[in-house]
Amino acid sequence: MPDFNPTQYAVPLFVLAVLAEMIWARLRAPEAYEPKDTLVSLAFGLGSTVAGALLGGFALAVFLAAYEYRVFDFGPQWWAVWWAWPVCFVLDDLKYYWVHRAGHRIRWMWASHVNHHSSQHYNLSTALRQTWTGAFTFGFLFAVPLVLLGFHPAMIAICGGFNLIYQFWIHTEAIKRMPRWFEAVMNTPSHHRVHHATNPRYLDRNYAGVFIVWDKLFGTFEPEVDDEPIRYGIVKQLGSFNLLWAVFHEWIGMIADMWRAPWRHKLSYLLREPGWSHDGSRETSDMIRARWRARTGQAPLSTAMSVADRNRIADAGEAA
Amino acid sequence: MLLQTAGSLVAILALAGLAWWMKLGGTPQLADEEDVRRIAAEVDDGFVPLASATDREGRAALARDAQGRIMLIKRHGNRFAGRLLGPGARARADAGTLEVDCGEARFGRVVLALGDAQAWAEAIDRLDEVRHA
Numbered sequence: 001m002p003d004f005n006p007t008q009y010a011v012p013l014f015v016l017a018v019l020a021e022m023i024w025a026r027l028r029a030p031e032a033y034e035p036k037d038t039l040v041s042l043a044f045g046l047g048s049t050v051a052g053a054l055l056g057g058f059a060l061a062v063f064l065a066a067y068e069y070r071v072f073d074f075g076p077q078w079w080a081v082w083w084a085w086p087v088c089f090v091l092d093d094l095k096y097y098w099v100h101r102a103g104h105r106i107r108w109m110w111a112s113h114v115n116h117h118s119s120q121h122y123n124l125s126t127a128l129r130q131t132w133t134g135a136f137t138f139g140f141l142f143a144v145p146l147v148l149l150g151f152h153p154a155m156i157a158i159c160g161g162f163n164l165i166y167q168f169w170i171h172t173e174a175i176k177r178m179p180r181w182f183e184a185v186m187n188t189p190s191h192h193r194v195h196h197a198t199n200p201r202y203l204d205r206n207y208a209g210v211f212i213v214w215d216k217l218f219g220t221f222e223p224e225v226d227d228e229p230i231r232y233g234i235v236k237q238l239g240s241f242n243l244l245w246a247v248f249h250e251w252i253g254m255i256a257d258m259w260r261a262p263w264r265h266k267l268s269y270l271l272r273e274p275g276w277s278h279d280g281s282r283e284t285s286d287m288i289r290a291r292w293r294a295r296t297g298q299a300p301l302s303t304a305m306s307v308a309d310r311n312r313i314a315d316a317g318e319a320a
Numbered sequence: 321m322l323l324q325t326a327g328s329l330v331a332i333l334a335l336a337g338l339a340w341w342m343k344l345g346g347t348p349q350l351a352d353e354e355d356v357r358r359i360a361a362e363v364d365d366g367f368v369p370l371a372s373a374t375d376r377e378g379r380a381a382l383a384r385d386a387q388g389r390i391m392l393i394k395r396h397g398n399r400f401a402g403r404l405l406g407p408g409a410r411a412r413a414d415a416g417t418l419e420v421d422c423g424e425a426r427f428g429r430v431v432l433a434l435g436d437a438q439a440w441a442e443a444i445d446r447l448d449e450v451r452h453a
Contacts, residue, residue: 026344237399238396295365
């Protein structure tokens with residue numbers, strides 16, 4: 001069985017790439033970085049690897065137990081079945097799409113994933129702003145179907161590692177657009193800037209990891225509009241560089257909401273989308289977008305795209 | 321594992337130090353009402369200030385809309401962050417400065433150098449009266 005962790009080998013590359021982007025920022029866009037924000041993001045990255053090493057054992061045990069019930073058997077030398085690797089990679093990316101979508105639409109999952117979105121900056125250091133608390137969610141269960149299909153947990157972990165490495169480079173403002181064919185199929189800096197934006201039109205869009213086709217297939221794709229400045233972060237920006245607050249703030253908020261809520265609403269604060277409240281005092285991303293659309297008369301760009309492309313009537317000029 | 325973690329920690333501190341040494345970031349200022357209007361709309365989509373007051377150094381601002389809601393904006397790193405003030409907000413005016421506590425410890429107290437600090441302090445305190453009316 002191969003003992004190989006691709007992200008481990010990629011760390012020096014990450015450091016060099018952040019350094020290169022800092023030099024680009026110094027020359028072209030000094031505001032792209034903020035030293036305190038960078039420190040918090042990188043500390044998130046380090047803490048995430050430590051938390052993964054300490055808390056990842058339970059998920060591994062579940063996977064190994066599930067593997068005993070696999071439908072297909074690639075044999076004792078499963079790593080030598082070459083075609084299983086690309087199939088596993090694609091299916092793992094499909095799994096990533098759904099676990100990521102759940103990470104934004106279920107508050108329990110969001111409490112963990114919000115860490116990755118809590119910076120108001122979008123640069124390569126933001127890519128390393130990874131959660132410490134993923135083990136306290138049920139995200140790992142999304143991989144169980146792959147294990148039951150017959151993919152060994154180590155194969156899934158290696159594919160997942162390459163998936164994460166791919167996602168590193170798309171966290172940048174230094175690259176505007178990739179070639180058209182690439183933008184059509186792959187996740188790119190442009191597509192992922194949309195994902196990190198708090199502009200109402202962009203909220204909860206572009207969940208893809210490697211292949212943007214999943215968003216197009218499942219109706220969550222939104223293209224980047226060139227003349228609308230993007231704001232990054234979360235709807236209610238933290239306003240603090242306290243690392244521990246950044247790590248745990250949503251867990252604290254969610255548990256406090258559950259504690260205070262009437263009994264019949266407690267589970268909803270755990271399982272419904274972020275921003276949901278039993279008394280309507282807060283707004284979900286869908287509510288914010290609907291209010292913005294009502295105010296500005298903007299149609300969803302993804303559905304209006306063909307018309308806009310044909311006659312260039314659509315005016316996307318107003319900043320949200 | 322321990323050695324790797326220590327190495328990563330050194331790399332992190334080096335990169336953050338480098339960002340500081342390269343003077344990345346900057347200190348944006350709220351220069352005028354248009355800046356406040358733009359940031360306020362970012363904090364809460366559709367928020368349109370009827371009145372606003374900007375700190376003399378451009379570090380923070382207060383804005384009030386037609387519904388009587390008051391928003392506190394502060395500089396956070398080289399970006400801005402804000403809060404719509406609720407009944408738990410407190411304000412204290414003192415010799416041309418206004419200290420506003422939005423009620424969230426981690427957001428912190430914001431001090432603004434303002435000409436009309438007393439009027440804004442009273443407006444913020446009235447948010448509490450609205451709740452108890």
